[in-house]
Amino acid sequence: MKIAYYPGCVAQESGKELDMATRWVCRTLGIELVEFPNFSCCGSGFVDEANEVLNIAINARNLAIAERAGLDMLTICSTCQGMLTLAKVRMQDPKVKGRVEGALKPLGIEYKGTVKVKHLLRVLTEDIGLPAIKAKVRRPLHGMKVGAFYGCHLLRPADEMESESAEEPHAFEDLLDAVGATPVDYRGRVMCCGFPIQFVKPTMASAIAGRQILDAKSHGADAMATPCPLCHLSLDAYQNKAAKEVRAPLDMPVFHLPQVVGLALGASPEELGLSRHLVPTDAALAKVRSSAPA
Amino acid sequence: METDTISASFDVYRYRPGKDAAPHYQRYTLDLTPHTPVLTALLKIRAEVDPSLALRYSCRSAICGSCAMQINSKSRLACETHIGPEMERHGRVVVEPMRNQPVLRDLVVDQTPFWKEYDRIEPSLKLDPRRPMPEGKPTKMSPAEVDRFKETPRCIACAACYSACPAVEADPGFPGPMALSKLYRFVVDPRDTAHQDRLLRIQPNGLWLCLRCHLCTEACPKDVRPSERIRDLKEMAIAVQGGTELGSRHAIGFKENLKGAGQLNEMKLVRATSGLTGMLGQIGQGIRVWRKKPEIMKRPRTIEGMDEITKIYAALDPPPKEEP
Numbered sequence: 001m002k003i004a005y006y007p008g009c010v011a012q013e014s015g016k017e018l019d020m021a022t023r024w025v026c027r028t029l030g031i032e033l034v035e036f037p038n039f040s041c042c043g044s045g046f047v048d049e050a051n052e053v054l055n056i057a058i059n060a061r062n063l064a065i066a067e068r069a070g071l072d073m074l075t076i077c078s079t080c081q082g083m084l085t086l087a088k089v090r091m092q093d094p095k096v097k098g099r100v101e102g103a104l105k106p107l108g109i110e111y112k113g114t115v116k117v118k119h120l121l122r123v124l125t126e127d128i129g130l131p132a133i134k135a136k137v138r139r140p141l142h143g144m145k146v147g148a149f150y151g152c153h154l155l156r157p158a159d160e161m162e163s164e165s166a167e168e169p170h171a172f173e174d175l176l177d178a179v180g181a182t183p184v185d186y187r188g189r190v191m192c193c194g195f196p197i198q199f200v201k202p203t204m205a206s207a208i209a210g211r212q213i214l215d216a217k218s219h220g221a222d223a224m225a226t227p228c229p230l231c232h233l234s235l236d237a238y239q240n241k242a243a244k245e246v247r248a249p250l251d252m253p254v255f256h257l258p259q260v261v262g263l264a265l266g267a268s269p270e271e272l273g274l275s276r277h278l279v280p281t282d283a284a285l286a287k288v289r290s291s292a293p294a
Numbered sequence: 295m296e297t298d299t300i301s302a303s304f305d306v307y308r309y310r311p312g313k314d315a316a317p318h319y320q321r322y323t324l325d326l327t328p329h330t331p332v333l334t335a336l337l338k339i340r341a342e343v344d345p346s347l348a349l350r351y352s353c354r355s356a357i358c359g360s361c362a363m364q365i366n367s368k369s370r371l372a373c374e375t376h377i378g379p380e381m382e383r384h385g386r387v388v389v390e391p392m393r394n395q396p397v398l399r400d401l402v403v404d405q406t407p408f409w410k411e412y413d414r415i416e417p418s419l420k421l422d423p424r425r426p427m428p429e430g431k432p433t434k435m436s437p438a439e440v441d442r443f444k445e446t447p448r449c450i451a452c453a454a455c456y457s458a459c460p461a462v463e464a465d466p467g468f469p470g471p472m473a474l475s476k477l478y479r480f481v482v483d484p485r486d487t488a489h490q491d492r493l494l495r496i497q498p499n500g501l502w503l504c505l506r507c508h509l510c511t512e513a514c515p516k517d518v519r520p521s522e523r524i525r526d527l528k529e530m531a532i533a534v535q536g537g538t539e540l541g542s543r544h545a546i547g548f549k550e551n552l553k554g555a556g557q558l559n560e561m562k563l564v565r566a567t568s569g570l571t572g573m574l575g576q577i578g579q580g581i582r583v584w585r586k587k588p589e590i591m592k593r594p595r596t597i598e599g600m601d602e603i604t605k606i607y608a609a610l611d612p613p614p615k616e617e618p
Contacts, residue, residue, distance in 0.1 A: 043549075054549070054613065103606050237586075
């Protein structure tokens with residue numbers, strides 16, 4: 001399949017390993033990524049707070065770029081997914097549409113609203129399908145217990161995000177199961193990572209992240225995995241601060257979604273950029289049993 | 295008409311503070327039809343199995359807002375949550391009291407913190423003393439003015455949103471979704487004269503601590519969509535007062551940031567929000583992250599078609615005034 005690749009800012013900067021892993025997995029599964037150097041940032045929810053109509057307009061522009069090429073969009077970030085989808089929803093309001101078109105039309109940008117915005121999780125589970133992924137697994141992750149961590153904007157508001165469920169999703173767990181890992185059920189998996197207030201009240205953001213990591217840990221997770229690079233920053237890059245806030249050692253490796261899939265499909269840790277994580281992933285990798293169980 | 299019954303298991307939170315050493319869960323199993331509301335099941339348990347079970351309820355019709363509780367970890371009204379889907383998904387129905395409020399007994403919580411936050415936003419019209427409401431006459435509002443309230447008048451103050459809110463959980467000083475959506479309701483009320491003052495006073499008290507996780511919007515049985523109203527308050531606060539708080543500075547800083555390259559410049563954003571002194575405080579963490587992810591110091595490439603972004607900003611920032 002062919003799809004417009006919307007990597008988002010973080011995967012091109014501090015979360016480069018997410019971009020590496022996405023490209024590796026897509027290449028292996030026959031997903032052709034079409035790149036558009038004119039995509040802009042989605043505003044990450046912050047531009048939406050400062051100026052809603054501006055945020056809709058810059059994302060309508062992004063959507064129109066894929067639309068012109070006749071392609072659906074692939075996101076690899078829960079927040080990008082949320083902001084692009086939100087723009088689509090808000091553009092159904094004729095008043096909003098009128099104001100946004102007033103800014104886009106003079107630039108020759110036409111927005112029709114025909115593009116589907118799909119997160120990688122959805123492309124893997126719905127378009128590629130779990131049987132096809134299973135068939136390509138070379139190193140099943142048997143023995144590794146993984147707590148999926150969804151990221152709010154992939155799920156909520158469920159009516160607007162067209163998500164499978166606001167609080168009880170299972171696509172990520174199904175995917176983990178398909179690559180041989182053991183999904184861990186815990187309440188924190190659909191909760192917030194704290195990232196949006198990392199700059200407003202860092203101690204509170206870290207306390208929230210720490211709570212979710214502790215929750216995964218107390219349910220037996222050897223690692224966590226997330227479809228959102230902002231959650232990844234909160235859970236991995238700032239995990240030392242989270243540990244301080246919850247006054248407990250955490251030592252929780254946190255994978256990006258395509259890294260978990262890539263590992264099972266046979267990618268090396270180098271190809272997936274695992275050395276770029278703040279919390280080493282070795283302990284989780286050591287859990288993978290070398291031989292498949294009977 | 296006969297309807298098939300299912301054997302439904304309820305694990306109900308039981309706790310008498312001061313009497314029980316610790317909370318425990320009691321299992322009740324009943325044969326019920328799948329469309330039985332959780333509240334009906336709990337009342338049946340109390341009437342036929344265990345009269346000592348304490349719960350709060352009244353109308354049984356999703357109007358009074360008394361029976362909010364946690365059902366399989368979701369904050370919901372017990373009277374409108376059916377057992378069928380819960381049994382299907384979880385194989386049991388775990389019933390617990392609401393979160394973020396102390397337990398009085400079993401499923402009954404002390405709602406004082408919730409109502410205290412409601413009182414704190416001063417939930418009554420502040421009128422201009424020079425222009426009192428005409429005695430005995432209605433004050434007219436246009437349909438457009440009424441529309442601005444959005445869904446907020448539907449709120450039944452059940453506190454399901456307060457229970458679901460992770461910001462309240464982490465910082466009990468956060469007003470919570472219900473108080474903030476009520477505040478919104480007064481800030482857009484054309485009869486109220488304290489709009490600016492209300493926005494000014496709520497900001498340091500936690501407006502910017504909302505995580506926009508939208509758990510409140512999912513918990514709300516009346517589709518008030520508190521998270522969206524909190525977003526509206528943030529934009530109004532910025533429009534009126536600019537970047538007076540770290541949160542508003544960050545939102546404005548992010549918006550301005552994209553004017554540079556169309557992509558986020560991470561370092562520049564940290565500086566815009568925290569200032570140079572704030573950055574110094576984060577230097578240790580910055581170096582830790584930079585050693586693994588050196589790109590945080592890199593300037594992003596400028597996107598193609600940057601002129602389009604510039605023109606979109608010119609047209610829509612600040613947003614043009616809405617026609618009445």
